[in-house]
Amino acid sequence: MNRTQVSRKPKFKKTVFENGLTLVTEQLTGFRSLSLGIWVKTGTRHETPPVAGVSHFLEHMLFKGTEKRTALQIAKEIDQVGGEFNAFTAREHTCFHVLLLDRDYGLGLDILVDILLNSTFKPDEFERERRVILQEISMVEESPEELAYDLYFEKIYGSHGLGKPILGTEKSVKQLARKDLIQFFRSHYRPDQLVISVAGDVSHDSVKKKLHSLGQKSWPGRAQSLRTARRRGELAPRVQSGAWWVPRPTEQVHLIWGVEGPHFDSPDRFVTFLLNVYLGGGMSSSLFQEIREKHGLAYTVYSSLSPFCDSGVFSIYAATQPEQVALCLRLVEECVQKIKNEGLSQSELRMIQDNLKGTILISSDDVESRMSSIAKNEIFLGRYVSVQEVCEQVDRVTVDDIRRVAHQLFQSSKRSFLALGPKPSKKVVQQLGFQVGR
Secondary structure, eight states: SOOOOOOOOEEEEEEEESSSSSEEEEETTTTEEEEEEESSSSSSOOOOOOOOTTTHHHHHHHBBBBBBBBBBHHHHHHHHTTEEEEEEEEHHHHHHHHEGGGGGHHHHHHHHHHHHBOOOOOHHHHHHHHHHHHHHHHHHHHHHHHHHHHHHHHHHOOOOOOSSSSSOHHHHHOOHHHOHHHHHHHHHSSGGGEEEEESSSOHHHHHHTTTTTHHSSOOOOOOOOOHHHHHHOOOOOOOEEEEEEEEEESSEEEEEEEEOOTTTTOHHHHHHHHHHHHHHHSSSSHHHIIIITTTTTOOOOOEEEEEOOSHHHHHEEEEEOGHHHHHHHHHHHHHHHHHHHOOOOOOHHHHHHHHHHHHHHTTTHHHHHHHHHHHHHHHTTSOOOOOOHHHHHHHOOOOOHHHHHHHOOOOGOEEEEEEEESOOHHHHHHHHHHOBBB
């Protein structure tokens, strides 16, 4: 009997309309909540330096009113039915999503389509939101963990779009003109660049019928189809190795240790997911036990994966006192070296497989998680991947796979390290045993 059982059998369907707009749905019977998302295949990596941060700026502006709804009316219509309307910008995509009851999905669709087709980008709203975003950028400066990751990605990807902060910079946001934002919107927010994703107890045909006119015609003022190369953006470079210490007047030093990881559709992605669980995926992980529980060096320590369409990063984060940086790094290296040299026993592998599958199965009961999953699989893989298939892929990973991928990932010549915190003393530099740049 298979160790993975999925009691619910969702119905997935996909339609590509005449103008290139893609609809994916997963009908989940028995749910009252429903999640709708519009995913734009555009993010930070598609921006040019003069308009850095424009994707995130657009994310804000699409909440600010259309030809028939003010920003307040948009908020009220969602609030009146107990729904939630939100959005986020990532390095390779932007998403606008609504959570509401299944009975109200027509309202959710209407609002999402309205902001796509009829947003006005009024000058006064543009200037007001510019001030809001500048405040958001200032908040990152006061959030060392988030700032450390922004700086780390800038170091390892250099001038490439994957290395740029999603919010843009204070300089770029101050210089961004409304006409540049509208031009970017018309160039990238077009039918063939969009995926509409729906998860909940609603039929595909019902949603398809409501979107029929949207999918049969070109949209006013939108550019012609983008070339494939432009859709992806400039090819990602190899992740750079190195060591950097960025001085900041913080109480702790915020450490990021990383290597190049698998891209989104890598055949080894599930092996790496399991390595992530073992090293830093929870309270029983090796990093948590060594750095926090045994040595008391950090309150927060974890590992994470950041996969992209043609690149990826496997990273470890910890925050510790300046005099403990060298010891913290040594323990990270020991944990990594141990799994690289010794691998895992069959029982250890079974434990992290069950851990990962448990996380996957629990999230499958959340309509927002399913809406996100089917959209990302469409964008990055071009196909549907069921929860059952994911769990089966996790079960196929062997102890030999773990050791092989650990050897591939954790090569000493390819590691990178960034510290954000008070300028290191000579003693700390000596303890590190290597030079750090700025």
